[in-house]
Amino acid sequence: xxxFRMPSLGxxxxxxxxxxxxxxxxxxxxxxxxxxxxxxxxxxxxxxxFETGIVDELLVSEGTExxxxxxxxxxxxxxxxxxPVGAEAPDARPTLSDPASAPTKAEAPSPTDxxxxxxxxxxxxxxxxxxxxxPTPWASTPVAHPNVFSPLVRHRADExxxxxxxxxxxxxxxxxxxxxxxxxxxxxxxxxxxxxxxSPYARRLAAEAGIDLADxxxxxxDGxxxxxxxxxxxxxxxxxxxxxxxxxxxxxxxxxxxxxxxxRQQSIxxxxxxxxxxxxREIPHYYLSTTIDLAPATAWLxxxxxxxxxxxxxxxxxxLLKATAVAxxxxxxxxxxxxxxxxxxxxxxxxxxxxxxxxxxxVAPAIRSADELTIDELMSRLRDLVTRARTGRxxxxxxxxxxxxxxxxxxxGVEAVFGVIYPPQVALVGFGKIVERPWAAGGMLGxxxxxxxxxxxxxxxxxxxxxxxxxATIDRLLSDPGAL
Amino acid sequence: MNRDDAxxxxxxxxxxxxxxxxxxxxxxxxxxxxxxxxxxxDFLNLMTGLHDHTGLEIPERDYPELATLDGCITYLTExx
Numbered sequence: 001x002x003x004f005r006m007p008s009l010g011x012x013x014x015x016x017x018x019x020x021x022x023x024x025x026x027x028x029x030x031x032x033x034x035x036x037x038x039x040x041x042x043x044x045x046x047x048x049x050f051e052t053g054i055v056d057e058l059l060v061s062e063g064t065e066x067x068x069x070x071x072x073x074x075x076x077x078x079x080x081x082x083x084p085v086g087a088e089a090p091d092a093r094p095t096l097s098d099p100a101s102a103p104t105k106a107e108a109p110s111p112t113d114x115x116x117x118x119x120x121x122x123x124x125x126x127x128x129x130x131x132x133x134x135p136t137p138w139a140s141t142p143v144a145h146p147n148v149f150s151p152l153v154r155h156r157a158d159e160x161x162x163x164x165x166x167x168x169x170x171x172x173x174x175x176x177x178x179x180x181x182x183x184x185x186x187x188x189x190x191x192x193x194x195x196x197x198x199s200p201y202a203r204r205l206a207a208e209a210g211i212d213l214a215d216x217x218x219x220x221x222d223g224x225x226x227x228x229x230x231x232x233x234x235x236x237x238x239x240x241x242x243x244x245x246x247x248x249x250x251x252x253x254x255x256x257x258x259x260x261x262x263x264r265q266q267s268i269x270x271x272x273x274x275x276x277x278x279x280x281r282e283i284p285h286y287y288l289s290t291t292i293d294l295a296p297a298t299a300w301l302x303x304x305x306x307x308x309x310x311x312x313x314x315x316x317x318x319x320l321l322k323a324t325a326v327a328x329x330x331x332x333x334x335x336x337x338x339x340x341x342x343x344x345x346x347x348x349x350x351x352x353x354x355x356x357x358x359x360x361x362x363v364a365p366a367i368r369s370a371d372e373l374t375i376d377e378l379m380s381r382l383r384d385l386v387t388r389a390r391t392g393r394x395x396x397x398x399x400x401x402x403x404x405x406x407x408x409x410x411x412x413g414v415e416a417v418f419g420v421i422y423p424p425q426v427a428l429v430g431f432g433k434i435v436e437r438p439w440a441a442g443g444m445l446g447x448x449x450x451x452x453x454x455x456x457x458x459x460x461x462x463x464x465x466x467x468x469x470x471x472a473t474i475d476r477l478l479s480d481p482g483a484l
Numbered sequence: 485m486n487r488d489d490a491x492x493x494x495x496x497x498x499x500x501x502x503x504x505x506x507x508x509x510x511x512x513x514x515x516x517x518x519x520x521x522x523x524x525x526d527f528l529n530l531m532t533g534l535h536d537h538t539g540l541e542i543p544e545r546d547y548p549e550l551a552t553l554d555g556c557i558t559y560l561t562e563x564x
Contacts (some may be wrong), residue, residue: 305544310535313544315524358502358521386525411523 002051004073006066007170008179009040009047009399010271016040017065018072027055029075034395036072041267043363043392045399053077057226069168069180074226157181158340177400205230264392268361279420283338284459287418290471292478293441294434295448300481316434317408318379320451320474322484324429325349325370325378327473328404333462334455334470335403337424343461348372352402352422353382355389363389364422366402375484401425410434416452426458427470485538490560494553497533501526512553538564 006016017039023029035049056074060066153176157164162181169176206213209230216233218225262270297319305313328335328349336345351370355363367373367381388394405425409417410433417430432452439448453474457467477484485493495507502520510519517527531542531550540563542550550556 302544310528310531310542313528315528317524356523358504383525383528387529411517 001056002053002075002077003071004035004049004051004075005168005170006038006068006070006072007047007396008068008177008182009038009045009396010042010179013040013068013179015065015067018060018062019044020062021058022046023055023058023073025055025057029053029055037393041262042264042271042361043268043389043394045394045396047396049075051075051077057228069170153177153181156339205234209234265360268357268363272362275422276420279423282423283421283426285421285456286459286464286467287454287456288464288467288471289416289418289452289454290468290475291437292451292453292475293439293448294451294478295439297478297481298434298449312376314375314379315382316451317410317431318375318382319478319481319484320408320431320453321351321353321367321370321382321406322373322375322378323474323477324404324406325351325367325373326477326484327470329371330473331466331470333466334427334457336426336461337401337403338426338458338461339424343426346403349404350400350402352405352425353385354405354407354419355386358390363394364402364405365389365394365398366400368397404429406431410451416454418454419456421456421458426461427467428456429470429474430454430456485560485564487557487561490557490564491553493534493537493560494530494556497530497537500533501529507553510553512557515551516553516556517551534560540564 006018008014009016018036019039020037022034022036029035029049029052031050031052032048034046036047038045038047053075056076058073060070060072066072154164156162157167157176160181164176164181167176167180170180203213205211206216206225211230211233213225216225216229219229294316297316301314301316301319308314326349328351332345333343335349336343338344348369349371350366350368352364352366355365357363365385367378367385370378370381373381385394385398402422402425404427405422406429407417407419408431410431413433415432415435417432419428419430421428430453432454434449434451436447437450439446439450441448453471455467455471491507498505498507498520502522505520510516516522520526522530527547531547534540534550534556535542538560540560542559546559549559
């Protein structure tokens with residue numbers, strides 16, 4: 001049995017609201033499916049599920065706000081399960097995040113069986129080691145975190161003095177993400193907000209049915225009472241089922257104490273402010289700029305688009321992004337993250353695109369493996385991404401750190417932009433507007449469309465020479481757009 | 485298509501792109517991109533929206549005619 005928890009979708013996110021479930025108990029889900037929509041204060045994010053299996057129980061109802069790490073749903077996994085890496089669980093007790101070793105009868109679901117209580121010995125990772133004051137019943141296991149695959153995450157934890165064993169992972173298969181670590185560096189979730197003895201759903205069902213939780217035997221982790229237990233108690237007793245169709249949201253943790261909730265705009269502004277201030281505090285920026293002849297590129301676009309319907313046309317931005325992505329693959333010092341006094345090169349080019357939001361604000365979601373997409377694919381991804389960023393519907397995988405970001409202010413009418421790097425990235429590429437300029441080529445003077453490409457780079461990770469190589473590579477790639 | 489229908493269509497498509505804008509507030513003779521803070525992707529989405537509703541193929545060389553609200557309405561009424 002696996003859990004879907006409230007993910008951390010940003011370093012400063014500590015709670016989120018479950019806006020909408022996209023699945024119901026009994027539904028089959030596959031890794032990557034959108035399972036829920038979550039409101040993070042800054043935007044609505046469509047969250048993908050990491051597990052493959054059958055939804056067993058939804059623990060939190062729509063409209064409820066919970067702390068990051070709170071379990072939201074339980075999923076009976078049927079897909080390939082990760083083998084624990086270097087697990088050293090004492091006395092080999094089955095653990096929540098280790099379904100491979102759970103007794104098979106708990107793992108043999110027939111669809112009708114989904115709501116039966118697991119009668120396997122309840123995995124109780126928390127029992128012997130629940131640290132005092134850490135009320136999560138579904139606490140991470142005490143194993144030396146096999147889930148922490150990323151050196152980036154380990155470095156960040158060391159940097160912040162965070163003990164990884166106290167951090168709840170909200171990434172794939174319970175992995176600990178950098179945002180989880182940063183959240184762990186802040187205050188732990190206030191006690192009492194996460195059920196120690198019963199799930200919120202179970203509490204609500206019990207309240208509706210007039211059942212006292214103390215009378216119910218819990219079969220969940222740590223002996224917690226889960227919804228299935230309530231169902232059994234209800235069925236066993238002769239009390240009539242109370243059908244209150246419009247249930248009020250389950251006992252939600254109280255609203256943030258004190259001041260009124262910030263608006264979405266204010267949250268975005270604050271988040272950008274923190275990030276930009278940190279960038280300027282920590283990163284020694286250097287700046288380079290170069291003017292690129294876009295005559296070949298615009299000619300190629302005109303010819304290509306003339307044969308295409310409106311829906312399939314390509315914008316110059318797509319070419320600029322593709323050229324940047326491919327160049328980043330060739331100059332790896334510009335594609336990665338600065339972590340704990342060292343540069344960690346990224347394994348692929350996840351290109352962040354800075355998107356301005358109507359009404360103010362900025363978000364920079366990532367186009368994954370942008371260098372491997374065709375121009376058509378990249379154009380399509382870009383359009384989709386920008387549209388969804390502006391309507392506030394990004395997915396969780398788009399919100400994880402890009403390895404390099406591009407800011408394109410061409411439409412705003414400035415010729416060059418020297419932007420602020422998004423930490424922990426080490427570079428930011430900027431493009432201004434495409435303007436017609438006199439241009440000398442082959443000993444002849446003509447008028448060419450040109451664009452000023454800029455680079456803001458982290459001088460700890462690279463020197464000007466490598467930065468210049470990146471821009472020169474972009475220039476060269478744009479001179480042959482057909483090959484991009 | 486008559487001018488009223490064309491205007492309604494443009495309003496509908498724009499509402500998806502710039503939901504906070506009321507067409508009555510904009511000068512129909514002024515270029516829409518700066519007035520409504522539309523970028524190139526927004527403009528392409530506008531063209532696509534008009535294309536999807538009318539089936540009109542709008543070649544890139546015609547884009548300047550569609551820069552203003554009046555321009556869009558005229559373009560649509562002349563061709564549909």
